[in-house]
Amino acid sequence: MSDCIFCRIARGDIPAKKVIENDRFVVFHDISPLYKVHLLIVPKRHIASVNEVDAASGDALAGIFDIAREAAGKVGVAGNGYRLTVNTGRDAGQVVHHFHMHLLAGESLRPL
């Protein structure tokens, strides 16, 4: 989608502090981090939310945990641990309607 902020980052139209990029995903630092380490794992294909995931999204999302693990290793939090979170819809506080996974780490996180 041309006006979607994460599509624009995925295309390289607007800058982001990228950690990793491959053919399917881009991982970058959240612009207003809530934790010492706060990354966003974003599929390059536009999928609005988990509610829009279907059989056809399989390819776009395949390997998401591999890239999350790789990103955690790259920023040095694999050993101490990290939390992966996906907000879906209004009540969860989703504000960017392009599916993404938050990787939260770098400090002790409050239990859920």
Ligand code: AMP
């Ligand atoms: P969510 O509430 O799950 O939709 O989270 C969206 C996240 O995207 C928020 O944590 C924002 O701080 C982050 N965000 C929005 N715009 C940008 C941007 N241009 N670069 C990096 N992170 C962004």
Ligand code: ZN
């Ligand atoms: Zn998008």
